[in-house]
Amino acid sequence: MQTPARLQTTSGTTPGSVPSQGPMKPSTSNEQAVTERNQRGLNFRFARRHAEAIATFRQAIELYPGEPTLYNNLAVTLEESGDGAGALAAYRKAVEIDPSLWPALFGAATQLVRAGGFEEAEQLFKRTLQLAPDHVPSHLAIYELAQIRKDRSTALIHQAVALTYQQLFTEASPRPARAVLAVMAPGDWQVNVPVDLLFDRKSTTWHKLYLLGDRQLENPLPPYDIIFNAIAESDEAALPLDLCERLIAKENKPVINTPQAVRNTKRSILPNLLKETGCNVPDTKRLTRKQLELGDTGFDVPFLIRPVGSHAGLDLEKIEKTDDLGDYLAHVADREFYLTKFVDYSDDDGYYRKYRVIVVDGVPFPFHLAIAKRWMLHFYNSDMMESGNDWMRAEEERWMADFDRIFTLAQQRSLRGVAKALQLDYFGIDCAIDRDGRVLIFEADPGVIVHIGDSPELFAYKHKYVPRIFRAVERMIDSRVAGSR
Numbered sequence: 001m002q003t004p005a006r007l008q009t010t011s012g013t014t015p016g017s018v019p020s021q022g023p024m025k026p027s028t029s030n031e032q033a034v035t036e037r038n039q040r041g042l043n044f045r046f047a048r049r050h051a052e053a054i055a056t057f058r059q060a061i062e063l064y065p066g067e068p069t070l071y072n073n074l075a076v077t078l079e080e081s082g083d084g085a086g087a088l089a090a091y092r093k094a095v096e097i098d099p100s101l102w103p104a105l106f107g108a109a110t111q112l113v114r115a116g117g118f119e120e121a122e123q124l125f126k127r128t129l130q131l132a133p134d135h136v137p138s139h140l141a142i143y144e145l146a147q148i149r150k151d152r153s154t155a156l157i158h159q160a161v162a163l164t165y166q167q168l169f170t171e172a173s174p175r176p177a178r179a180v181l182a183v184m185a186p187g188d189w190q191v192n193v194p195v196d197l198l199f200d201r202k203s204t205t206w207h208k209l210y211l212l213g214d215r216q217l218e219n220p221l222p223p224y225d226i227i228f229n230a231i232a233e234s235d236e237a238a239l240p241l242d243l244c245e246r247l248i249a250k251e252n253k254p255v256i257n258t259p260q261a262v263r264n265t266k267r268s269i270l271p272n273l274l275k276e277t278g279c280n281v282p283d284t285k286r287l288t289r290k291q292l293e294l295g296d297t298g299f300d301v302p303f304l305i306r307p308v309g310s311h312a313g314l315d316l317e318k319i320e321k322t323d324d325l326g327d328y329l330a331h332v333a334d335r336e337f338y339l340t341k342f343v344d345y346s347d348d349d350g351y352y353r354k355y356r357v358i359v360v361d362g363v364p365f366p367f368h369l370a371i372a373k374r375w376m377l378h379f380y381n382s383d384m385m386e387s388g389n390d391w392m393r394a395e396e397e398r399w400m401a402d403f404d405r406i407f408t409l410a411q412q413r414s415l416r417g418v419a420k421a422l423q424l425d426y427f428g429i430d431c432a433i434d435r436d437g438r439v440l441i442f443e444a445d446p447g448v449i450v451h452i453g454d455s456p457e458l459f460a461y462k463h464k465y466v467p468r469i470f471r472a473v474e475r476m477i478d479s480r481v482a483g484s485r
Contacts, residue, residue, distance in 0.1 A: 034064050041073055050081040068098040075107055084111050102131040106138055118145050136162045152188055159186060167216060169208045176205040178477055181224040184210045185231045185240035190447055193230035197451045198473060211243040217250060225481045229257040232447030233265045234309055254480040257446055261423045265445050267338050277417035280438045282341040289335050302342040307334035316376060318342055345432040345440050352377050357415060357429045358450055360472040364415040366403045367450055369396040397461040414439045
């Protein structure tokens with residue numbers, strides 16, 4: 001969630017942000033004294049002398065306790081110094097004095113998000129928008145929070161509003177080793193590679209460009225080294241992928257993940273495309289509701305069914321007998337579906353194991369292993385976080401630490417064969433090992449989430465091994481940029 005500066009001058013502007021809706025004069029009669037003390041605190045803060053800035057704002061507040069600007073600027077400085085609780089308290093005090101001070105409302109909301117107070121945060125973002133309807137960061141914040149509570153329609157409404165004001169977003173590194181233009185499509189979290197989690201803010205400047213229409217292709221772009229096509233395959237991505245192709249042709253820069261390679265990750269294409277890799281890729285068909293209502297499935301039971309565009313197991317079900325299909329269609333309203341042959345991938349101990357492998361420049365890296373006694377398995381609905389399942393975490397750690405030994409040479413050749421067949425530079429594979437020892441492919445998609453956000457107490461080993469993926473991405477980018485010069 002991007003958080004612009006929210007420092008308030010007494011003239012009513014917020015440096016680096018949207019101007020407030022009117023002049024903000026100090027509420028005391030000592031206007032000049034307040035202005036001078038506020039500016040002194042700002043000067044310390046801009047010089048990164050946070051302790052002195054905090055002391056200056058606190059002294060000013062003792063003298064002028066009714067001035068909300070001082071509380072707001074104290075909060076921003078406390079936030080930057082790492083005192084989130086103190087920042088939240090100061091933001092709340094600023095809002096208590098002046099409920100119309102929307103930068104403080106926004107600041108309080110961002111602190112609540114970091115503390116997990118999502119419901120109150122969303123309400124404060126909405127109040128911010130009542131005062132500053134064109135405040136893009138608040139729209140984008142609600143876009144994220146609404147998806148957390150699975151309200152996709154609200155999320156997309158706020159994203160659409162934000163994108164009417166701004167389509168290019170920059171995250172500048174203080175010491176950039178590289179600059180990346182990440183090309184994005186509008187949509188929910190599943191539509192793009194989550195580059196915010198992939199790139200190190202300390203060493204990489206990235207620009208996120210959302211492609212909406214032809215006219216954008218004529219707009220000037222900031223300096224950058226490489227195009228990272230972050231758009232994943234979906235029906236909604238057809239136009240943005242076309243626009244991305246045209247942008248690539250116009251810019252003449254090195255590219256990560258060409259649009260055509262992304263299109264080839266469509267579920268119905270993968271089985272044929274990967275047939276020479278040695279993997280087990282179950283047949284998949286795309287069918288309409290009418291075809292299904294007529295009983296035209298092309299599969300014997302059991303088979304899997306999911307709506308086209310569905311991810312993370314949403315409305316994914318196993319059809320065990322013919323009558324189950326009618327029940328499924330009665331409660332899922334979508335018009336088109338993917339049907340996939342079901343393969344029982346349980347091991348001899350009765351557990352299912354689902355692996356996520358990230359492929360960077362043709363090289364597979366382990367990301368996570370999910371273990372449970374149910375076939376519909378994702379890491380966060382698995383049993384990996386249960387306190388009594390230390391053996392599961394130990395197994396995941398062994399896999400991540402010794403991937404080259406635990407996955408056989410044949411299985412590793414299969415994974416590298418997938419990378420060669422797809423011609424993608426960066427993507428994820430969700431897979432298992434079937435009972436014949438072959439890699440069973442569930443999905444191959446550039447849009448998978450890669451992060452380092454799991455509990456360091458339960459998953460300390462991930463904080464050791466996952467960063468290898470980030471470093472591999474950096475090496476790939478640096479190599480492509482160097483090769484283009």
